[in-house]
Amino acid sequence: MSPTTLSAVITVDGPSGSGKGTICRLLSQKLGWNLLDSGALYRLTALAARHHGVDLDDVEALQVLAAHLDVRFVASDTESEIQIFLEGEEVTKAIRAEDVGLDASKVAAIQPVRTALLSRQRDFAEQPGLIADGRDMGTVVFPDALLKIYLDASAEERAQRRYKQLIDKGVGASLEDILQDLRARDDRDMNRSASPLKPAEDAIRLDSTSMTIDEVLAAVLEEARHRGVR
Numbered sequence: 560m561s562p563t564t565l566s567a568v569i570t571v572d573g574p575s576g577s578g579k580g581t582i583c584r585l586l587s588q589k590l591g592w593n594l595l596d597s598g599a600l601y602r603l604t605a606l607a608a609r610h611h612g613v614d615l616d617d618v619e620a621l622q623v624l625a626a627h628l629d630v631r632f633v634a635s636d637t638e639s640e641i642q643i644f645l646e647g648e649e650v651t652k653a654i655r656a657e658d659v660g661l662d663a664s665k666v667a668a669i670q671p672v673r674t675a676l677l678s679r680q681r682d683f684a685e686q687p688g689l690i691a692d693g694r695d696m697g698t699v700v701f702p703d704a705l706l707k708i709y710l711d712a713s714a715e716e717r718a719q720r721r722y723k724q725l726i727d728k729g730v731g732a733s734l735e736d737i738l739q740d741l742r743a744r745d746d747r748d749m750n751r752s753a754s755p756l757k758p759a760e761d762a763i764r765l766d767s768t769s770m771t772i773d774e775v776l777a778a779v780l781e782e783a784r785h786r787g788v789r
Contacts, residue, residue: 567592567688568703569783570696573710574745574756576717578767578775582710583692584641585776587634590690590788594632595683596641597693597700600676602654603630603645605662610646615665618672625666625675673753688788694748697759705786708779709758712768714741 569586571579580596587594604625605615613620633642643651653659666672680700683689691700697707712720718738725732748756758764763782767775 566684566686567705567788568684568691568701569688569706569708569779569788570691570693570701570704570759570762571708571710571779572694572696572698572756572758572762573708574694574712574717574741574748576721576741577710577712578720578772579692579710580641581772582708582775582779583690584634585772586690586779588636589776589780590688590783592688592690593683593685594634594641595680595689595691595693595696596632596643597680597691597696599632599643599654600625600628600630600680601663601667602659603628603643603650604672604676605659605666606645606650606654608662608666609659615662618669621666621669622671622675625672626679628676628679694756695754697762698757699754702759705788706779706783707759707762708782709762709764710775711764711766714738714745716768717741 569592571583571586573579583594583596586592604621607624607628608615608621611624613624615621629646631644633644635642640651642649643654677700680691683691684701691704693700697704697709715738718734718741721737721741722732722734745756765775765778
C-alpha cells in the first residue's frame, strides 16, 4: 500500500507521557474509527514469534510474521486502556512482560522487520477511518494524513503523571528517577537516525502541560471538524 491512504487518518505523535494513548482511545470511541497503537507492534511481533516457535535469528520468518501480524486494538467504553488482541487472544498484559520487552528490542533492530511493519501499519487505514498513535505516524507512516497532531508536555509534567499512575496502582516509584528516564528516552527518540521523533511540518502542536484530557480532546475534535470529520 502506498503512503497515500484510502481512508481518513488522524495521527497523534509525541513523547512518552504526553497523553497520546488516552487521547487516541477517546478519539476512537467518539468517532467510531479504527485504532493503531504503533508502539506495541514490536512487542506483538516478539510475542507472535514465541507463539509460533520462530527464532529471533530467523529474519525471513520474522519478516513474514510482521507483514501478516493478526492484531486488533480495541478502545472499549468500559476499559481505561486500549485492549490488544493477537490472533484473537487478548494480550494487553502479556506484551508488557519484561522478557517480551527484551525480545521486542531485538526485533526492532532488524531492518527487514521494521520495513514489514511499516507496510503492516498502513494496512490499518480502513473505513471509516484510523486513529494512529506513535512517534512517526505523521512524518513517516501516514504523511498524507487528514489531520496530524503533535501532543507534547513538559518533562516535569509527564513525569508527574507517570508517578501518579504508579502510585495509584500501589507501585513504589521515585519521581526523580522517572524524570531522568523520560529525559533520556526523549533524547534517544529525538536523535535516533531512523524516524526521529519530531512534529510533521503540517502538524497541529498542542502542549498539554496545563490542559485537562477533556480540553485536549475538544481541541483535537475541533480541528477534525474543520477538516470535515463529523
